[in-house]
Amino acid sequence: MEKNVENVTSTISSYIPENIVEILGGYAFSLIMALVIFLVGKWLARKITNLLVTVLRKVKGMDETLIKFLENIVYYILMIVVILTALSELGVETTSFLAILGAAGLAIGLALKDSLGNFASGVMIILFKPFKVGDVVNAAGVTGSVSEVGIFNSVFITPDNQKIIIPNGAITSGSITNINAHTTRRVDLVVGIGYDDDIKKAKEVLNDIVSSNEKVLVDRGITVAVSELADSSVNFVVRAWVNTPDYWDVKFGLTESVKLRFDEENISIPYPQQDLHLHKND
Template sequence: MEQIIENKINKISDSFTTYLPDNIVEIVGGYAFSLIMAIVIFLVGKWLAKKLTRLLTTVLRKVKGMDETLIRFLVNIVYYILMIVVLLTSLSELGVETTSFLAILGAAGLAIGLALKDSLGNFASGVMIILFKPFKVGDVVTAAGVTGTVNEVGIFNSIFTTPDNQKIIIPNGAITGGSIININANPIRRVDLLVGIGYDDDIKKAKDVLHTIVSSHEKVLVDNGITIAVSELADSSVNFVVRAWVNTPDYWAVKFDLTEQVKLTFDKEGISIPYPQRDIHHYNKD
């Protein structure tokens, strides 16, 4: 009896050792070939994606007026799309059902989109800023309640530097959600001053003095016209509006200089700049 059982065990063992090695070699060989092909497809596809994006970058940089931020954005989008195609092709070579993978990827994308809706809104606003260019790097802009020089226009946010050298990062959604004032978009700007004189002063003399001050300033664009006119008979003064055109980079220098010159010249000419005042009449009933 023991001999019979031993013979059975030996026969089973012989059968197992006879068929198992060949099956293992066949299975491992098939998967190894698919794995090697998938790796080759991935590496070659990644190399091609980088070559194509470099070529696209070169072509876009030759386009006149193409913004560097927009170039980087488009190149990154194209690269990631190509890499997704390469990854799906590699997975298909391994026998993975890409349709199921795409469905999972779509569901994950929807969930991520709902979770990051604010970030996606900033992303969309960044694309709008890059495409429509309401401002560019170096412009002085007032947006989202902040005035400063644009240092960087990113996909999700933009970086401003304020006149007192503070760095402010503003989400692009906040920028496009309100008014955008591009202060130095145009080559020239108008300087506006409001100057008051006393009611006892000579209006014509004050007007002539103001015109001399403005027209003699070297940075004022006299050919663009100078406006000096009485704008208001106010409670305490007769107010003049003074308007002159200057090159945009000279705006603040001219504004400050004209203000100082008005005070110095008025003092020299004996023209008063009155303090706020009120006349009080007292009546005695007796």
């Protein structure tokens, strides 16, 4: 029995290196150093990220959403560097990890190609500000008030109160019309009268209609001029400047006033006679 125990002990001892203490001491030192590298690196990563955020917030016009996104990206990149450095201290071969990360990054990039495009467009919108929250914009075939500008998409509220979410890539890929970017807008109307009507009288009436509208900015000038001798009418172009919030009220108001005043003044507004005949034949 004692001999068997001695044989087992001898067998086990043969597998244990004579310098086991030194080896364990070396591993313990590497483990402690890796832990120190991780903790210090994490602290530095947070400090560097906070410094970046402080600098970005001092940049005029920098959007908070973009700042938060950049903060996360920078922090995670720094943490990857810290983790790889700590693993390297433990003797782990990090080359394979870098290859795996590169392959994974390529695969993710291909899979999220459209999302990355929307992100890039979102950054452009936030930095160059073709519009901001509250603006009325026509973009990607949608007209509405901007309620949110995000990194990947923007939210529009249409005049009939529909919520439409538009990918930023679709917005920047076409033209963008910021309808109320300026404080004033010009109302344009085309008004036709019959060839038998008095042009001078019609012009005076149109001038009176426009100038008597209290929301029209008369000091910016009013234009009433014959623009076209059409097939069945003499067309006037009517132009007046208004404050942007008053645009539709003035446009609708002037249109109604023209019809009412023309009826009072016996000035005719021609309509397509051909269409009328077609309807009668039907």
